Amino acid sequence: MDVDTGQILAVELxxxxxxxxxxxxxxxxxxxxxxxxxxxxxxxxxxGIYGTVAKVILTLT
Incomplete structure (x- = not known):
């Protein structure tokens, strides 16, 4: 969720x-x-989540 707008950015059911x-x-x-x-x-x-988050942060920055 975007903290500024409240918009949901990702969802997975x-x-x-x-x-x-x-x-x-x-x-x-x-x-x-x-x-x-x-x-x-x-x-x-x-x-596994920590590694995925780190990978995404490095990719997006």
Missing amino acids: TSSDVDNGSQGEPLLDQITAPLASFIGYRASDQA
Whole structure:
């Protein structure tokens, strides 16, 4: 979500049999502007998410 406008920038719906943490990369692939921060809940607290966020930040800056 863009904190200035409230606009949703990325969304990914999952079924109950999909690990929400596995959706980090598909969500971040939808972002085209530089990121100021990435906030998630427990499903996002995974080593793979941190690596994906770092890769995206380096790509967009």
